Amino acid sequence: MPFLLNLSSHTFLAPMAGVTDKPFRQMVRHFGPHLIWTEMIAATSLFYHSQTTERMMDLSGELGPIAIQIVGNNPEHMAFAAHKAEENGAVLIDINMGCPVKKLISNISGAALMRDPYQAFQIVKAVKDAVDVPVTVKMRLGWDKDECNVVDFAQHMEEAGADALTIHARTKEQGYSGKADWSFISAVKSKVHIPIFANGDIVDEISAQKCLSITKADGVMIGRGALGKPWILSEIDGKSPCFGLKEIVLEHFERLLSYYGAKGLFIARKHLAWYATGHSFVAQFRRLVYAEKKKENVIALIKEFF
Numbered sequence: 485m486p487f488l489l490n491l492s493s494h495t496f497l498a499p500m501a502g503v504t505d506k507p508f509r510q511m512v513r514h515f516g517p518h519l520i521w522t523e524m525i526a527a528t529s530l531f532y533h534s535q536t537t538e539r540m541m542d543l544s545g546e547l548g549p550i551a552i553q554i555v556g557n558n559p560e561h562m563a564f565a566a567h568k569a570e571e572n573g574a575v576l577i578d579i580n581m582g583c584p585v586k587k588l589i590s591n592i593s594g595a596a597l598m599r600d601p602y603q604a605f606q607i608v609k610a611v612k613d614a615v616d617v618p619v620t621v622k623m624r625l626g627w628d629k630d631e632c633n634v635v636d637f638a639q640h641m642e643e644a645g646a647d648a649l650t651i652h653a654r655t656k657e658q659g660y661s662g663k664a665d666w667s668f669i670s671a672v673k674s675k676v677h678i679p680i681f682a683n684g685d686i687v688d689e690i691s692a693q694k695c696l697s698i699t700k701a702d703g704v705m706i707g708r709g710a711l712g713k714p715w716i717l718s719e720i721d722g723k724s725p726c727f728g729l730k731e732i733v734l735e736h737f738e739r740l741l742s743y744y745g746a747k748g749l750f751i752a753r754k755h756l757a758w759y760a761t762g763h764s765f766v767a768q769f770r771r772l773v774y775a776e777k778k779k780e781n782v783i784a785l786i787k788e789f790f
C-alpha cells in the first residue's frame with residue numbers, strides 16, 4: 485500500500501469533530517510527520533456548497549500528510565466530497581462508518597452503515613472511483629454486543645475496494661464508554677488482507693505497544709489521548725519532544741483566535757481545560773478561563789498558570 489510505505493510513523497491522530505480543526509492540526513504537526521485526520525466533513529453539505537463545510541476541508545498553509553474524513557449516505561455526494569478532498573491535498577480519504585450521533589444514525593450514515601452493508605458497499609465503490617488516493621473506512625465493532633459484525637463487515641469493505649480500515653474497538657451502543665475490546669481487531673486482522681489500524685483506549689507508548697502486540701495491527705490511531713497533548717503521537721513513537729508548555733498553549737490560543745475570530749475565545753476554553761488537566765489548581769483555572777471574555781486577560785491567565 486503506497487501511502488503506508490511512505491509514512492515514517494504508523495501512529496495517527498484520530499478524526500475528532502470540534503477538535504482536529506486546522507489550529508489543532510498545526511499544533512500536532514509541530515511534533516512530527518504523523519498522518520493526521522481532519523474532523524468528519526458532511527458530504528451532502530459540501531455537495532450543496534456550504535461555506536462552513538468547505539472551510540473545514542481547507543488544508544492550505546498546512547504541512548501534510550493529512551487524511552480528510554467524509555461522512556454521509558449518498559454515494560454521489562460522497563464521491564463529490566472525496567474528489568474535492570483530493571483536490572485540496574488529502575493523501576487519503578476516510579469514510580466515517582462509526583459515528584454514533586443520533587442525527588447521522590437517523591440518516592443511515594456513520595455507524596448505521598454497519599447495518600446497511602449494501603449501501604456501505606455502494607459508497608466505498610463510488611468514492612474509490614472518484615479518487616486516486618487510498619480510501620479507508622473507520623468503523624466500530626458493530627451496533628451492540630449482540631450485533632458485533634465487524635469481521636464480516638470488514639471483509640465486505642475490502643471487497644468494495646477499501647485500501648485500509650480503522651477499527652474503533654467499541655460498539656455503537658457503547659459510544660465512548662466501557663473498555664475497548666482489541667480482540668476483535670485481531671479477529672479482523674486474521675481475515676482481511678488490507679492494513680488495519682487499531683483505535684480505542686490507546687493513550688501512551690505502553691498501551692500502544694500492548695495493543696499492537698495483541699492485534700498485530702498495522703498502525704494505531706489516538707483520539708482522546710491527544711486532547712491537550714498535541715505532542716502525544718511523537719511520545720508514543722518513543723521520542724521525548726522538548727518544548728515549553730506555556731509557549732505551546734499560547735500558540736494554540738493565538739491560532740484559534742486568528743482562525744475563528746472572536747468565536748475562538750469560546751472554542752479555546754475546552755482546549756485550555758484539557759491542557760490544564762493534571763496540574764494543581766485546575767478547577768480554579770477552568771472557572772476563571774470560562775468566565776473571561778477578553779483575550780488579553782485569558783493570555784494573562786495562561787501565563788500565570790502554565
Ligand SMILES: Cc1cc2nc3c(=O)[nH]c(=O)nc-3n(C[C@H](O)[C@H](O)[C@H](O)COP(=O)(O)O)c2cc1C
Binds near residue numbers: 498503553580683684
Ligand atoms: C470529541 C470527539 C469527536 C469525535 N469525532 C469523530 C469524528 O469526527 N469522526 C470519527 O470517525 N470519530 C470521531 N470520534 C471518535 C474518535 O475518532 C475515536 O474513534 C474514539 O475517540 C476512540 O478512540 P480513543 O479511545 O483514542 O479516544 C470523536 C471522538 C471524540 C472524543
